[in-house]
Amino acid sequence: MDLSFSKISTWNSCKYQYYCKYVLLMDFPTNQYQEFGQIIHQVLENAYTKKFKTRNDLIREFYKLAKGTQVNKAPFLKDAQQLMFQFPMNELSNQVVDVEYRFKIPVTEDINLVGVIDRIDIIDDDTLLITDYKTNKAMDLKDYVLQMQLYNYAIKCSFPEYKKRILDWYYLRFNKHNQVVVPDKVNDKIKNFCVNIVNDMNNETVWTKNKNQYCGFCPMKEKCFG
Numbered sequence: 001m002d003l004s005f006s007k008i009s010t011w012n013s014c015k016y017q018y019y020c021k022y023v024l025l026m027d028f029p030t031n032q033y034q035e036f037g038q039i040i041h042q043v044l045e046n047a048y049t050k051k052f053k054t055r056n057d058l059i060r061e062f063y064k065l066a067k068g069t070q071v072n073k074a075p076f077l078k079d080a081q082q083l084m085f086q087f088p089m090n091e092l093s094n095q096v097v098d099v100e101y102r103f104k105i106p107v108t109e110d111i112n113l114v115g116v117i118d119r120i121d122i123i124d125d126d127t128l129l130i131t132d133y134k135t136n137k138a139m140d141l142k143d144y145v146l147q148m149q150l151y152n153y154a155i156k157c158s159f160p161e162y163k164k165r166i167l168d169w170y171y172l173r174f175n176k177h178n179q180v181v182v183p184d185k186v187n188d189k190i191k192n193f194c195v196n197i198v199n200d201m202n203n204e205t206v207w208t209k210n211k212n213q214y215c216g217f218c219p220m221k222e223k224c225f226g
């Protein structure tokens with residue numbers, strides 16, 4: 001099984017949603033908020049690969065990519081402008097290892113840890129900076145502790161020559177970096193964590209609905225509560 005943070009997150013928040021999405025493989029269309037986040041990420045990837053120089057380049061790129069999508073309308077365009085106008089362009093001149101770095105790390109013969117990391121920078125001979133861009137409207141860092149631990153494990157496996165990894169969850173709306181160093185001892189627990197959660201996923205039979213704060217964004221909401 002390929003195990004990602006979003007798969008685990010869905011499992012933890014609602015078993016029924018997990019069942020629909022990952023067992024029945026039902027179509028979960030991208031909503032406008034998800035599409036907004038995807039385009040912002042694409043703009044920031046392009047900012048590096050196309051070597052944008054100014055924040056106006058970012059905004060122009062957003063407008064270009066938003067054409068014909070659900071977010072080509074006033075609230076989202078204004079929102080994107082605000083986000084892009086405070087993006088620290090100087091960071092793009094860092095020594096970047098990769099943007100949109102895709103990892104697939106074997107945990108056991110049957111389990112791979114998979115994910116995409118927004119940006120990896122070299123800080124010095126020993127240290128990497130792992131950046132994840134967040135477009136959230138709240139600084140809900142505690143929701144992402146597990147994501148940091150999984151990414152830290154993946155980068156340790158992918159780049160063992162770097163002894164230190166700084167995880168930076170950068171909240172674009174607030175122009176705020178939240179940097180954490182995950183202790184090495186956490187890495188020892190990740191393998192067991194993955195094995196146990198996959199075991200639970202494979203053995204689940206009840207698929208309980210869990211009404212939660214994200215039900216309003218869930219494509220299953222009418223089926224669940226309609």
Ligand code: SF4
Pocket residue numbers: 014015016017209210211212214215216218219220221222224
């Ligand atoms: S609407 Fe809520 S309870 Fe129903 S599947 Fe979605 S998250 Fe679960």
